[in-house]
Amino acid sequence: MRIYLLIVIISLATALQAVAQSSPAPGVTYTNPVIAGDFADPSVVRVGDSYVAVGTSSEWGPAYPIYTSKDLVNWTYVGPVFNELPPWTMGSYWAPELFYRNGTYYVYYTARRKTDQRSFIGVATSRDLTKGFTDHGLLLEWTSEAIDPFVVDEAGKLFITWKAYGLDKGRVIEILGAELSADGLKVTGQAFPLLQAEQANWEKGGVEGQAIFKRGRYYYMLYSGNACCGAQCNYQVGLARAEKLQGPWEKYASNPLLISDKNWKCPGHGTVVVTPDQRYFYLHHAYNGDDFTFTGRQGVLSELIWDDKSQWPAFRYGHSTPIRAESPLLAAQKRQINLTADFSQTDNTVPWVWDVSLPKPTYRVHQGQLQLVNKEADQAGTFLGLVVKKGTYTMSAAIVPRGDLLQSLCVYGDSQNQLGIGIRPGEVELWQIKAGTRWVLKTQPVADNTPLVTLQVRCQGGQYYEFGWRTQEGKYVPLTDAPLDGSFLPRWDRAPRIGIGLSGKDQASSLIRALTLHYNES
Numbered sequence: 307m308r309i310y311l312l313i314v315i316i317s318l319a320t321a322l323q324a325v326a327q328s329s330p331a332p333g334v335t336y337t338n339p340v341i342a343g344d345f346a347d348p349s350v351v352r353v354g355d356s357y358v359a360v361g362t363s364s365e366w367g368p369a370y371p372i373y374t375s376k377d378l379v380n381w382t383y384v385g386p387v388f389n390e391l392p393p394w395t396m397g398s399y400w401a402p403e404l405f406y407r408n409g410t411y412y413v414y415y416t417a418r419r420k421t422d423q424r425s426f427i428g429v430a431t432s433r434d435l436t437k438g439f440t441d442h443g444l445l446l447e448w449t450s451e452a453i454d455p456f457v458v459d460e461a462g463k464l465f466i467t468w469k470a471y472g473l474d475k476g477r478v479i480e481i482l483g484a485e486l487s488a489d490g491l492k493v494t495g496q497a498f499p500l501l502q503a504e505q506a507n508w509e510k511g512g513v514e515g516q517a518i519f520k521r522g523r524y525y526y527m528l529y530s531g532n533a534c535c536g537a538q539c540n541y542q543v544g545l546a547r548a549e550k551l552q553g554p555w556e557k558y559a560s561n562p563l564l565i566s567d568k569n570w571k572c573p574g575h576g577t578v579v580v581t582p583d584q585r586y587f588y589l590h591h592a593y594n595g596d597d598f599t600f601t602g603r604q605g606v607l608s609e610l611i612w613d614d615k616s617q618w619p620a621f622r623y624g625h626s627t628p629i630r631a632e633s634p635l636l637a638a639q640k641r642q643i644n645l646t647a648d649f650s651q652t653d654n655t656v657p658w659v660w661d662v663s664l665p666k667p668t669y670r671v672h673q674g675q676l677q678l679v680n681k682e683a684d685q686a687g688t689f690l691g692l693v694v695k696k697g698t699y700t701m702s703a704a705i706v707p708r709g710d711l712l713q714s715l716c717v718y719g720d721s722q723n724q725l726g727i728g729i730r731p732g733e734v735e736l737w738q739i740k741a742g743t744r745w746v747l748k749t750q751p752v753a754d755n756t757p758l759v760t761l762q763v764r765c766q767g768g769q770y771y772e773f774g775w776r777t778q779e780g781k782y783v784p785l786t787d788a789p790l791d792g793s794f795l796p797r798w799d800r801a802p803r804i805g806i807g808l809s810g811k812d813q814a815s816s817l818i819r820a821l822t823l824h825y826n827e828s
Contacts, residue, residue: 335630336379336639338570341605342695344801345371347515347575348605349404350589357579358435359589360387360402360413361605364800365720367391367662369399370415372435377637378587378607383657384435387413392428392441396420397662401515401575403455412490413439414455414466427455427468429491442491450474454514457486460551464490467500469514479503479512481529483551501529501546501555508532508542508562515575517588524617525551528588530574536798537599541572545618558618563625569595570606570627578610581634586610586619592627597697600768602801607631643695645823650674658690659803661721677815680711680808685744686721691805697768698826701804704760706817707731713816715761716807717771719795726807727773727785729759734775736785740794748785758819763804769793
């Protein structure tokens with residue numbers, strides 16, 4: 307009986323310990339995401355008492371958004387790494403690796419080269435994040451592709467690691483490394499292997515997104531495998547360790563360490579940062595289970611805990627991204643994702659983005675209005691957008707109709723896939739571009755002398771859209787009888803943006819007095 311009771315007590319203690327590790331402790335908690343909206347492949351560093359993160363911008367400019375934080379759960383947008391795109395590049399602005407040394411920030415970034423449309427790695431530096439980065443050009447060219455850089459300081463020597471052979475036929479996908487020059491701006495050493503993809507189910511899609519850090523005698527690597535992106539993604543996170551950067555690397559027997567669940571799908575590709583009180587946090591991306599590809603891969607935070615006996619870490623809340631977790635530094639989370647811009651006010655800093663495949667938009671705030679110039683590109687028009695932070699929202703814009711210019715509120719996947727409501731003198735138009743073909747779905751008349759029209763888009767779950775409008779004195783007029791399905795809008799590696807679209811014969815400017823973007827916080 308005593309032995310039986312002892313077994314029960316031990317089992318109960320073990321269960322309680324497991325519950326304690328898988329649930330937030332009483333006190334201050336945060337809710338994922340910590341950086342809302344499309345913010346894939348985040349890289350984070352701690353500098354003093356501050357944290358800095360950069361992320362993928364894909365085919366959106368300006369390239370690579372920068373955020374800062376004091377506590378890892380409240381982040382403030384600073385600006386982009388590049389206001390002007392590096393001249394050797396043309397798109398696929400992926401996986402920037404942030405590194406800090408001796409007062410200088412380095413960004414090792416992936417981009418597609420103009421001359422051959424292959425993705426390679428460049429490097430840029432800055433001593434002041436608010437002023438952006440100075441580009442130093444192409445750093446690493448490797449056969450058909452080199453992406454996902456990560457830099458390691460080993461006893462004062464710098465090494466760059468990267469994913470190789472993703473586009474080379476017959477070559478296994480692997481993570482390679484090489485020594486850098488002392489200033490970090492040139493590759494000087496011969497390439498050496500770190501990790502190869504195996505044919506295990508969860509790795510058969512390749513290995514990438516490596517995050518390397520040292521604790522005790524070991525280097526540890528969190529890496530991602532399988533398909534990163536889109537509705538069919540199956541991304542997961544594995545773990546390996548080695549006593550030397552050059553290896554040999556030992557993969558964790560219980561991989562994968564982090565997988566999908568109904569709340570957060572396809573987690574992966576991030577970096578590890580250590581707080582002053584020695585807590586280890588992995589800032590990575592995952593798709594929200596409800597909004598999925600319509601809001602993109604968002605910035606989420608997962609904590610690692612350590613088994614000092616085996617010297618292997620595990621994720622504190624189990625094998626999936628936590629919904630809610632104990633805050634680093636006991637920081638309270640203050641979520642503010644709504645946006646209101648009254649262009650008659652002097653302070654209207656709006657974080658606009660645009661399609662890098664088209665000419666950079668020209669715009670200004672002048673005489674109390676946002677004036678975006680119509681470039682007459684083609685039927686795709688001119689677009690100035692905002693990152694969508696959550697899939698259920700309402701956006702409105704107060705617009706002065708003018709000339710042969712269709713001013714629209716537009717949901718923009720790319721130049722070939724859009725959905726919008728526009729105003730020109732005398733008419734409101736509901737339109738769609740799908741797979742490059744433009745249709746007018748519906749029109750309604752508006753009095754020719756109407757001085758101001760407010761257009762509105764209501765979105766549910768990122769996928770279903772309702773459109774309508776009203777005059778200053780009039781009631782809201784719906785333009786859709788039932789929600790329109792926008793499932794064609796997300797691209798493979800990025801979510802749609804919502805914003806201002808222009809088309810028409812006149813090379814005129816938009817006249818937008820104000821706009822609001824409000825999210826349903828339920």
